[in-house]
Amino acid sequence: MASGRGMMLTKQIGEYLVACELARRGLVVATFSGNVPDFDIIAINAKGEAFPVQVKAIRGGSWQFSVDKFVEIKFDGKKQIIGKPKPQNIANLVCVFVIAGEQYGTDQFYVLEWKKVQEIVITNHARWLALHGGVRPKKHDSLHCAIRKSDLEGYQDRWSVITEGIKTVGPP
Numbered sequence: 669m670a671s672g673r674g675m676m677l678t679k680q681i682g683e684y685l686v687a688c689e690l691a692r693r694g695l696v697v698a699t700f701s702g703n704v705p706d707f708d709i710i711a712i713n714a715k716g717e718a719f720p721v722q723v724k725a726i727r728g729g730s731w732q733f734s735v736d737k738f739v740e741i742k743f744d745g746k747k748q749i750i751g752k753p754k755p756q757n758i759a760n761l762v763c764v765f766v767i768a769g770e771q772y773g774t775d776q777f778y779v780l781e782w783k784k785v786q787e788i789v790i791t792n793h794a795r796w797l798a799l800h801g802g803v804r805p806k807k808h809d810s811l812h813c814a815i816r817k818s819d820l821e822g823y824q825d826r827w828s829v830i831t832e833g834i835k836t837v838g839p840p
Contacts, residue, residue: 732814764779765823
């Protein structure tokens, strides 16, 4: 298991890798080093449009979350009931999932809208609960969930989500 220092280094590596990739694509980038809730980077295009970016970085394995960040969860005894998806707090939020490679040039990036991340998390959690009759096997009240690399197929290097902009329809 990674140490606190190791996890902080991975997070920092991921943020700076994403900032560098965005700057290479012509965006002005500001990093916040974890000091802003909900996003890590602001990327600004030539038109002055700003895009908040949430970076999630790992060295291996899967990205870990709490499902209740994405959807309402209620309990019926030990059974988890998936409710309504939670509203998006930040308009135009983009998530970049990073697998930080051991060597230069081996990093992998998966770029997608926050709403897509939400859909993946809810689908995965619903599938997991369905396999177990709605009750988590080891700890019924656990809200842990994960996104695997295989969940992000089709999103690798989709930088156009940021460089071409996200079209927001109505309030987030």
